[in-house]
Amino acid sequence: MIRAMLAIAVLTAWAPPSAAAPTALAKPNIVVISLDTVRADHLGIYGYRRRTSPNITRLALRSSVFDRAYSATPWTLGSFAALWTSQLPSVAGIFDWGNHLKPPAVTLAEILRSAGYETHAVVSCDGLQRNGIEQGFDVFDDSLNDRLDAYAALTSRDVTDAGIRALNRERRRPIFLWLHYFDPHEKYLDHPEFAFGSAEIDLYDEEIASTDFHIGLLIDFMLEKGLFRNTIIVLHADHGEEFGEHGGSRHAMTLYEEVVRVPLIIYVPERAPDRVKGLVSLVDVAPTLLSLAGVEIPSSFRGRTMSGARRTFRSAEKRYGLSGKLRERPLSPRLGRRAVQADLRLRGQGRCPIRHRIRPW
Numbered sequence: 303m304i305r306a307m308l309a310i311a312v313l314t315a316w317a318p319p320s321a322a323a324p325t326a327l328a329k330p331n332i333v334v335i336s337l338d339t340v341r342a343d344h345l346g347i348y349g350y351r352r353r354t355s356p357n358i359t360r361l362a363l364r365s366s367v368f369d370r371a372y373s374a375t376p377w378t379l380g381s382f383a384a385l386w387t388s389q390l391p392s393v394a395g396i397f398d399w400g401n402h403l404k405p406p407a408v409t410l411a412e413i414l415r416s417a418g419y420e421t422h423a424v425v426s427c428d429g430l431q432r433n434g435i436e437q438g439f440d441v442f443d444d445s446l447n448d449r450l451d452a453y454a455a456l457t458s459r460d461v462t463d464a465g466i467r468a469l470n471r472e473r474r475r476p477i478f479l480w481l482h483y484f485d486p487h488e489k490y491l492d493h494p495e496f497a498f499g500s501a502e503i504d505l506y507d508e509e510i511a512s513t514d515f516h517i518g519l520l521i522d523f524m525l526e527k528g529l530f531r532n533t534i535i536v537l538h539a540d541h542g543e544e545f546g547e548h549g550g551s552r553h554a555m556t557l558y559e560e561v562v563r564v565p566l567i568i569y570v571p572e573r574a575p576d577r578v579k580g581l582v583s584l585v586d587v588a589p590t591l592l593s594l595a596g597v598e599i600p601s602s603f604r605g606r607t608m609s610g611a612r613r614t615f616r617s618a619e620k621r622y623g624l625s626g627k628l629r630e631r632p633l634s635p636r637l638g639r640r641a642v643q644a645d646l647r648l649r650g651q652g653r654c655p656i657r658h659r660i661r662p663w
């Protein structure tokens with residue numbers, strides 16, 4: 303009996319609210335914290351040996367931690383296109399820098415704004431401007447890009463400050479806030495207060511630790527203001543980074559585990575913390591958030607909600623036969639560069655789970 307009750311608890315752990323959809327005023331705030339270029343296995347909550355992320359761990363211990371979350375593609379613009387449209391990048395029209403979301407791509411921000419949300423974004427990388435990613439945001443604050451060279455400057459403090467200002471304003475509507483932290487992306491800058499070493503991977507870890515510190519300030523503010531009572535918080539990365547594990551460096555070149563397995567942590571008020579072992583894609587985040595907020599999911603969204611995630615994804619994994627393949631399967635060197643245009647599909651039983659859409663040139 304107890305086992306049966308436990309099983310039910312597990313299966314409903316990611317069920318959306320079953321009651322009538324909440325009114326706009328009763329809907330939860332939604333805060334999405336995006337880390338650029340942070341691989342899951344360099345965070346403490348995923349077992350990393352270094353103390354890179356004590357504040358992310360603080361959040362994670364209150365949240366659902368997804369152990370097997372994958373980006374839809376190993377580069378920034380494609381990954382965010384997939385996150386916000388819940389479509390694979392090729393479907394959304396994003397093959398390369400300079401592309402624009404293909405009409406009529408619908409973004410999560412557009413849907414939430416229609417549902418009564420105030421929508422506010424703070425981005426810290428000039429690749430996320432004027433390509434459709436801004437669709438649906440009342441405020442799309444890219445002022446950091448005008449002021450600083452995001453690659454050579456530290457911007458996490460500015461992102462946190464802008465996020466706190468947005469959360470601290472009086473409002474009559476719930477807020478959907480997207481904060482994009484870019485510091486872990488190269489160039490890797492030295493942070494003597496962490497002192498992990500002088501190799502590239504050491505400096506990368508220091509950048510993560512510094513970003514974590516500033517996320518900690520945001521978490522402290524949200525706790526102090528009682529925002530954890532009515533706010534869903536998502537923390538994720540757009541993609542990871544290579545440090546020679548398979549002969550390459552940086553990202554956007556291959557589809558190895560270190561590049562496409564990303565952290566994904568979702569805090570839902572009053573939901574018990576847990577670890578989710580099933581396979582999920584960042585394409586699944588947008589429909590999950592709409593489900594949790596009681597907002598209808600548009601037909602263009604191709605991801606699936608993580609409702610009953612453990613059951614759903616256990617069967618999906620069996621059906622798609624993805625288990626273990628991704629970790630071991632490199633792209634051939636010939637195709638490496640073109641992986642920029644790859645779509646990562648969680649499908650293809652008995653076949654390669656990766657579909658390449660190569661833009662002719």
Ligand SMILES: [Zn+2]
Nearest residue numbers: 338339378540
């Ligand atoms: Zn990126």
